[in-house]
Amino acid sequence: MxxxxxxxxxxxxxxxxxxxxxxxxxxxxxxxxxxxxxxxGGGSGAVLIVPVLDDNTFLLVKEYAVGLEDYHLACPKGAIDQGENILDAANRELKEEVGYGARKLTFLKKVHLSPSYMEHGINIVIAQDLYPERLQGDEPEPIEVHQLPVADLADFCLRADVCEGRSIAALFLVREWLAKPENLL
Incomplete structure (x- = not known):
């Protein structure tokens, strides 16, 4: 080494x-x-959540991204508030952006977008056993929630409005994680 x-x-x-x-x-x-x-990096970090509606369906959000100056589909994500742990932050962001809470939250991995010049990372969390619950978030407009059949993941990621690398990586990682029988509900 x-x-x-x-x-x-x-x-x-x-x-x-x-x-x-x-x-x-x-x-x-x-x-x-x-x-x-x-x-x-600054603050307490960030979370990216892959909401698993059932063993065959992920939930994504469509929201405006100022870096693109356009709307795009991605996994819900957000900052970890001071004093909050990764799983609590994931459940709060899930409730704010998707309108669901999760009874089962699993930390999967921390990933970095461009480690050669950025310290920033994001913690990928799998949310399962979802139930309806909405919290007021800080979004400037309502966020659209979209269902993604897991079987359509590869074709879905080729769409022009799916371009956020962290979400694409997270979706593929979670698909592989779910393929293991011990991880299914």
């Missing part, structure tokens, strides 16, 4: 309400030095 580079200096070069960018001066084990910039 390679030796991790030595951090010689770290300095914040930009800060906004949502992001902080640091410049990091590194020395690698072979003596080479480089300056990198990275987006630094």
């Amino acid at each position: 390679p030796t991790k580079p030595e951090i010689l200096k770290r300095e914040t070069v930009m800060r906004s309400r949502l992001f902080r960018a640091d410049q990091v001066h590194l020395r690698f084990s072979n003596g080479e030095e480089r300056h990198y910039e990275k987006l630094v």
